[in-house]
Amino acid sequence: MATTTARDTELTGALVQTMHLLQDLYAETSRPLGLTPQQAHLVCVLLMGPQGMTDLSRTLSIERSTLTNMVDRLERRSLVARIAHPTDRRACQIDLTDAGRDLANQAHEAVTARITELTTVLPATTRATLTSALQTLLAQA
Template sequence: MSEPMDLATALVRLSHLVQRVFTEVSRDHELTQQQAQLLCALIAGPVGMTELGRTLHLEKSSITGLVDRVERRGLVTRVRDDHDRRACRIALTEKGAELGERSHEGVVERLDELTADLPAGTRELLAAALSGLTTQADAGRQVFEPANVRA
């Protein structure tokens, strides 16, 4: 039996596992991991470039290059922002939406398989704890981002 690990170490290992699953599913659909994450991030609807960069933790130049590459593949399109004519939002094409849904479902299926042997109560407790952690982290991110900090 292996030694129990502390929470932070367990979360780091979980992060690596999820990234590995994303990579495997991405390859199945002839996408890079970042391309699959981009498509999954857009499933709920068009997103502005700044928000997309924040979601994917990419700098402006990196997100622009990523969007350019998936746009050339016909998976996303740039649409004018109704509120700011200078800005654009990134939206999935029909092909991109299909591939994004398949990628998302593939990741979810593989993660469900990995956790299938956990008792139902443990799965529910783990889901609630991780949901609370991510919600708290997202709320904190909005508070401490440079754009929201006054000098």
């Protein structure tokens, strides 16, 4: 059985606080663009290319019905479109429209700019160590 040390608790607490900070940054940067944080997350995910509803639901950690409602709202705003799946004619994929891609790029640039702004207080060696540590954690997920 693993024991929890004070350092482990500090690390866990810091990571949870970081998650909340990043969620707050998404909210702060998405609001001026007329997006909810969840919509901003969705359009940013779609910058990688069209995706099916099941994959999007898993990536965003939301129920398919919630995702369907979100896609419906974004589709009414002409930011996303449902397109035929290339190999399964029963399914569709969600893709960005040109307007959606522009907005997604703005959302991505806004949040990354804020993160860059926050991390510039760290020395370069600390940023490199943090980057390496986070990449290791992300590879485990």
